[in-house]
Amino acid sequence: MCYRRCGSTHKVRFLLLLISTLTTTSICKASSGDPYPNSTSHGTPQNGSLSKGYLIVAATGFYVYGTSSKRYANGSLRALLEKVGSKWNEDYSAEHGKFGAGRASKKSGGEMPGASHENGLDLDLRYIRTDKAKKGVEITDSQYDREASKSLIKLFLNHSSVTHVFTSDGTLRNQLNDSRVQNWAGHDDHFHVRIKDPDGTGN
Ligand SMILES: [Zn+2]
Numbered sequence: 001m002c003y004r005r006c007g008s009t010h011k012v013r014f015l016l017l018l019i020s021t022l023t024t025t026s027i028c029k030a031s032s033g034d035p036y037p038n039s040t041s042h043g044t045p046q047n048g049s050l051s052k053g054y055l056i057v058a059a060t061g062f063y064v065y066g067t068s069s070k071r072y073a074n075g076s077l078r079a080l081l082e083k084v085g086s087k088w089n090e091d092y093s094a095e096h097g098k099f100g101a102g103r104a105s106k107k108s109g110g111e112m113p114g115a116s117h118e119n120g121l122d123l124d125l126r127y128i129r130t131d132k133a134k135k136g137v138e139i140t141d142s143q144y145d146r147e148a149s150k151s152l153i154k155l156f157l158n159h160s161s162v163t164h165v166f167t168s169d170g171t172l173r174n175q176l177n178d179s180r181v182q183n184w185a186g187h188d189d190h191f192h193v194r195i196k197d198p199d200g201t202g203n
Pocket of ligand 1: 192
């Protein structure tokens with residue numbers, strides 16, 4: 001039981017608790033570099049699944065295309081995409097328009113057409129067009145803008161979390177001259193970015 005004489009002690013304790021709660025909350029908010037936490041990519045991109053996938057939606061610098069049910073990603077991939085989008089917006093979108101982000105994984109990952117995209121670490125992106133239209137372009141089309149596409153891919157390669165970029169454009173691969181940029185047939189109308197599993201493989 002509490003009597004009047006100890007009421008002030010309780011008030012002080014309450015204030016201290018309040019202050020420590022507020023301090024902890026603001027520190028956590030300030031130090032959190034992880035806007036989309038708690039995703040887990042299980043298995044491998046070729047045979048895996050995804051827990052707490054985040055839907056990729058249009059944001060600064062990019063639009064989305066394709067089926068939303070196949071646009072879920074590990075939170076780290078969504079965060080990376082948004083960082084690249086912001087940078088693209090600062091340096092390139094006035095001249096080249098927004099870029100398009102498409103297929104990632106299903107909400108819980110698992111089987112997808114093709115040989116990957118199963119655990120939220122893969123993302124397909126359109127090459128940049130010369131006319132800023134929000135539609136796809138093939139590397140053999142006259143509207144294909146290799147220079148601008150190269151600039152976009154470089155923004156991804158600036159992040160060490162990117163382990164692979166797949167493209168069918170041999171000239172682009174030669175110019176980028178980065179061992180992470182690799183040939184994969186079927187990447188004539190999009191390139192494909194893969195990140196490393198943020199919390200390691202085997203879970
Ligand atoms: Zn792909």
